[in-house]
Amino acid sequence: MIEEEVKRVFKGEIIGREIIFFPLTSSTNDKAMEIAEKLKNPEGIVLVADAQERGRGRLGRKWVSPPGVNLYFTVLLTPPFPPKEASLLTLMSALAVASAIKEYTGLNATLKWPNDILIGGKKLGGILLEMRSEMQRIIFVAIGIGVNVNLTLDMLPEDIRGLSTSLREEKGEPIDRVRLLRHILSSLQYYYKILLGRDKKVLIDEWLRLDSTLGNKVSVQTPGSIISGIAEGIDDDGALILRLPSGATEKVYGGDVTILKGSS
Numbered sequence: 001m002i003e004e005e006v007k008r009v010f011k012g013e014i015i016g017r018e019i020i021f022f023p024l025t026s027s028t029n030d031k032a033m034e035i036a037e038k039l040k041n042p043e044g045i046v047l048v049a050d051a052q053e054r055g056r057g058r059l060g061r062k063w064v065s066p067p068g069v070n071l072y073f074t075v076l077l078t079p080p081f082p083p084k085e086a087s088l089l090t091l092m093s094a095l096a097v098a099s100a101i102k103e104y105t106g107l108n109a110t111l112k113w114p115n116d117i118l119i120g121g122k123k124l125g126g127i128l129l130e131m132r133s134e135m136q137r138i139i140f141v142a143i144g145i146g147v148n149v150n151l152t153l154d155m156l157p158e159d160i161r162g163l164s165t166s167l168r169e170e171k172g173e174p175i176d177r178v179r180l181l182r183h184i185l186s187s188l189q190y191y192y193k194i195l196l197g198r199d200k201k202v203l204i205d206e207w208l209r210l211d212s213t214l215g216n217k218v219s220v221q222t223p224g225s226i227i228s229g230i231a232e233g234i235d236d237d238g239a240l241i242l243r244l245p246s247g248a249t250e251k252v253y254g255g256d257v258t259i260l261k262g263s264s
């Protein structure tokens with residue numbers, strides 16, 4: 001990645017007013033949180049790294065972040081929403097990434113609630129959203145996005161190799177990371193404006209169109225328990241709606257979804 005190219009990758013009305021590039025950093029999310037704490041208005045700043053020493057995934061997992069192959073970046077936003085709507089921002093970001101991948105590569109990217117981007121059922125990217133908030137309002141969010149672009153599977157630890165993929169693996173040819181980043185940032189701004197216009201329904205409907213979970217029997221590992229049921233939809237705040245075996249519905253606000261085998 002050439003620093004000058006990355007810095008000019010996208011200048012939108014909201015996103016990309018400043019782009020900070022690191023050949024190597026600890027984690028773009030950590031850097032973004034640090035920077036945002038110091039600024040009055042961090043909205044639209046993007047931090048991009050070629051490699052991360054301590055790339056983080058959700059639920060305390062590690063995000064494999066070797067140099068020269070993938071996209072690792074964080075976008076800072078200051079949405080005028082209450083903290084309970086933060087999960088909509090995760091859905092928005094995953095939707096923006098999947099749409100940009102479809103548009104730029106033609107590959108059929110799908111979504112798995114809440115934050116996974118998949119191709120052919122294998123994980124290719126994810127979102128790590130961290131925020132600073134008061135009771136009633138979000139102060140800022142750091143939307144961390146990782147996409148396996150030109151990674152080859154031998155770069156991954158063996159235990160996740162079978163569950164993961166990259167755009168190069170799927171397309172059979174290398175993909176231009178900077179051009180893809182431009183598409184993703186433009187797509188993020190597009191969907192963010194939809195959310196700012198309070199058009200949650202448009203966003204959720206589009207999300208559901210790319211969803212690989214809907215209608216399937218799933219089990220969700222939540223912090224306290226495992227819940228199984230049929231994934232029926234997403235509510236207005238971005239929670240997953242499950243139909244339980246008893247016929248009742250339950251909303252799940254966070255957790256790890258496994259699509260159970262045998263469902264179509």
Ligand code: BTN
Nearest residue numbers: 027055056057058073126144146
């Ligand atoms: C997940 O699926 O668990 C989320 C992965 C998020 C990875 C990205 S890479 C850029 C940003 N910096 C990090 O340390 N993590 C996110």
